[in-house]
Amino acid sequence: MGEADGLRKRLQAAIDAFKDERIRWFVGKSRALVDSGLISLEKMDQLVRYLMRDEMERHLILRELEADGPLTARELSERTGVELEKVREHLHVMCVVGEVVRQGEKGGEPAFALAAPLREIMEERRICPCETVVALLHRLIGLWEEGGGQVGKGA
């Protein structure tokens, strides 16, 4: 993947992410939240950066699955440049919320595909922040008892 191609893909992922309700809500409310004293500007920056990165990575994955799915976590990691463990975590979250489904295997690894046309997934993302909630539960309290953010070591 060339430099410009990679940049173009990341930019598209950022555009997709900024259209999602989960990012828009934080960006829209950030000033009010900071002014209220509930959170410092630095903390808000950290939070938005963390969410933005997550959402951009998920959109990179969704676009790759749309173009060439089904793909394994390893293939997705190579194509998107996102760390393998992060890809696995994103896939787990997206499976839980029903955006992605497991579809067969490739070289002994589970392959994943979109659960619905990308347009429908995007529309749903514009109104529903459930991935954020699932990801937070996953990271904070260990939604899946074993693995702590990793989807089955062999996946």
Add this chain to the structure above:
Amino acid sequence: MAREREFEPLIVAFCCNWCSYAGADLAGTSRIEYPTNVRIIRVMCSGRVDPVFVLEAFKMGADGVLLTGCHPGDCHYIDGNLKAEMRARYIRMCLEEIGLEPERFRLEWVSASEGVRFAQLVKEFTETIKRLGPSPLRRRERG
């Protein structure tokens, strides 16, 4: 003989209707010269500018994006420019994340009486973008 042409950046400027656009207009009517690299898009308020607009401009090949609004406290809609300020913060953050220089995006306050300032700002920003070079996303121009 083919000569290497100097890079002329393409800059998209979002100007608010009440202050910055009037400032740009004043620069024009006062015959103050400034680079022709800027393409102005008039919006009713800088707070109307969605981060997606800025990112789309980069996607379509803009080398730089300038967002101008009323000075804090002067917004026609009370706090639209303050909302824009927060968004600008996240736009810069986003550009860093994707690997595009955050200096390609700039937010500035320009009032309706600041024609000279508007012209100066465009000159400075054009120089900054010239230093940075063409956006990697810009389509190759045919010579």
